[in-house]
Amino acid sequence: RAKEKSAFVCQECGADFPKWAGRCSECGAWNSLTEIRLPSNASSASSPGVSGYAGSNPQTTLISEVRISETPRETTGLDELDRVLGGGLVEGSVILIGGDPGIGKSTLLLQTLLTLQAHMPCLYVTGEESLQQVALRAQRLEADLSGKQGQLTLMSETSVEAILAHCARQLPRLLVVDSIQTLHTEGLTAAPGSVSQLREGTAQLVRFAKRHEVTIFIVGHVTKEGALAGPRVLEHMVDTVLYFEGDPGARFRVIRAVKNRFGAANEIGVFAMTDRGLKPVTNPSAIFLSRHEQPVPGSVITVTREGTRPLLVEVQALVAEHPGGNPKRLTVGLDQNRLAMLLAVLHRHGQIALYDQDVFLNVVGGVRVAETAADLPSLLAILSSFRARPLPEGLIVFGEVGLAGEIRPVSGGPERLAEAAKHGFTHAIVPKANMPARPIDGLKITAVSHLNQALELL
Ligand code: TYD
Numbered sequence: 001r002a003k004e005k006s007a008f009v010c011q012e013c014g015a016d017f018p019k020w021a022g023r024c025s026e027c028g029a030w031n032s033l034t035e036i037r038l039p040s041n042a043s044s045a046s047s048p049g050v051s052g053y054a055g056s057n058p059q060t061t062l063i064s065e066v067r068i069s070e071t072p073r074e075t076t077g078l079d080e081l082d083r084v085l086g087g088g089l090v091e092g093s094v095i096l097i098g099g100d101p102g103i104g105k106s107t108l109l110l111q112t113l114l115t116l117q118a119h120m121p122c123l124y125v126t127g128e129e130s131l132q133q134v135a136l137r138a139q140r141l142e143a144d145l146s147g148k149q150g151q152l153t154l155m156s157e158t159s160v161e162a163i164l165a166h167c168a169r170q171l172p173r174l175l176v177v178d179s180i181q182t183l184h185t186e187g188l189t190a191a192p193g194s195v196s197q198l199r200e201g202t203a204q205l206v207r208f209a210k211r212h213e214v215t216i217f218i219v220g221h222v223t224k225e226g227a228l229a230g231p232r233v234l235e236h237m238v239d240t241v242l243y244f245e246g247d248p249g250a251r252f253r254v255i256r257a258v259k260n261r262f263g264a265a266n267e268i269g270v271f272a273m274t275d276r277g278l279k280p281v282t283n284p285s286a287i288f289l290s291r292h293e294q295p296v297p298g299s300v301i302t303v304t305r306e307g308t309r310p311l312l313v314e315v316q317a318l319v320a321e322h323p324g325g326n327p328k329r330l331t332v333g334l335d336q337n338r339l340a341m342l343l344a345v346l347h348r349h350g351q352i353a354l355y356d357q358d359v360f361l362n363v364v365g366g367v368r369v370a371e372t373a374a375d376l377p378s379l380l381a382i383l384s385s386f387r388a389r390p391l392p393e394g395l396i397v398f399g400e401v402g403l404a405g406e407i408r409p410v411s412g413g414p415e416r417l418a419e420a421a422k423h424g425f426t427h428a429i430v431p432k433a434n435m436p437a438r439p440i441d442g443l444k445i446t447a448v449s450h451l452n453q454a455l456e457l458l
């Protein structure tokens with residue numbers, strides 16, 4: 001009897017509207033609204049449609065009367081994963097894990113499940129691979145399938161309702177959904193993988209996790225631009241968002257927490273992909289460093305601080321003459337806009353113009369550096385390549401560059417310097433305010449407060 005309702009959802013940002021419009025008023029995208037049918041009343045009592053996943057709870061509670069239970073954390077068996085999660089898994093939390101195809105998402109989660117199955121019932125739902133493929137992978141990971149690990153339950157299913165109906169009966173304590181792009185909910189007519197499906201599917205999983213205190217891992221694919229396919233809104237709905245970084249062809253993989261309600265954001269975990277799955281790398285600070293036989297132009301080593309750990313990485317620049325207009329400015333692992341800004345600062349305050357040069361900037365090893373501490377090393381790498389003159393051996397550089405050409409301090413200076421000294425670096429160029437009070441054994445430290453001083457040093 002109930003009249004069927006519909007809404008219009010923006011395929012770009014996931015915002016929903018009662019009426020159609022040519023342009024999404026949330027994100028400004030044109031022609032991105034598509035109509036979806038809302039679930040009819042019977043089911044919307046338990047799932048309030050596309051708007052709001054928290055459900056309506058008309059009761060109120062005094063803040064002092066809220067029961068606070070210490071959330072025990074479950075270790076995943078992989079200490080680098082525990083680390084990014086903020087010290088282990090929190091019961092009832094929902095974790096979205098994104099990354100390029102082939103980077104190791106399924107491997108990581110299967111390893112985790114095989115470990116945790118020993119003391120809690122786990123369920124692995126696969127919409128992408130056959131059960132046989134999953135079992136073969138478990139064999140490759142050398143799981144003991146005749147023992148407790150053999151009790152891990154698999155399910156090949158893509159209907160959210162069917163998955164949750166099964167979970168409501170069996171109540172696994174940990175559920176893995178691989179991947180959200182393959183799921184569909186029955187209330188919606190849109191295709192699996194569309195924004196409205198992703199949103200509604202995730203909303204149902206989150207509601208289930210909170211109601212039944214089940215921990216859920218949701219696997220999500222990443223688009224070419226590096227964002228989780230689907231709207232940003234998925235990231236808001238879950239407790240924790242982890243991204244796999246690195247080059248699928250390379251040995252090392254980094255997992256970064258870009259959001260974590262139960263721990264520090266930006267913490268990273270480092271793994272090596274071996275022929276028997278992912279192995280944690282507990283002391284990763286120098287693994288991304290390639291030592292050149294001879295110093296080469298365009299290469300500068302810097303210390304970044306990812307989460308709570310210092311990490312030594314090599315920034316490489318290539319500056320090449322560009323005939324004609326529109327020279328290229330490309331970055332891999334660094335922010336492209338930041339490069340444009342640095343080149344403007346170099347022009348204005350260093351009197352070095354590169355408008356007839358292509359500039360490429362790369363962080364070796366597929367790591368991403370989001371820190372401003374990479375500013376000064378990037379500029380010096382660019383200059384070194386431009387002048388075809390290598391920087392001295394054993395040099396380490398970090399520092400933020402401001403628009404006035406000033407070199408600004410970065411956090412964690414002492415830790416960065418200590419790590420550099422530990423790995424045999426002999427000379428450091430750092431912002432003046434990062435100059436340590438006491439000398440560090442074996443490390444000559446030069447403090448600079450303006451770009452010009454740094455340029456003169458070379
Ligand atoms: P996979 O975990 O399926 O990645 P995703 O789910 O993110 O798409 O694949 C990981 C890749 O790693 C795959 O190319 C095969 C390889 N691999 C190993 O090198 N060693 C192993 O033990 C396993 C299981 C996979």
Ligand code: MG
Pocket residue numbers: 105106107128178
């Ligand atoms: Mg996979």
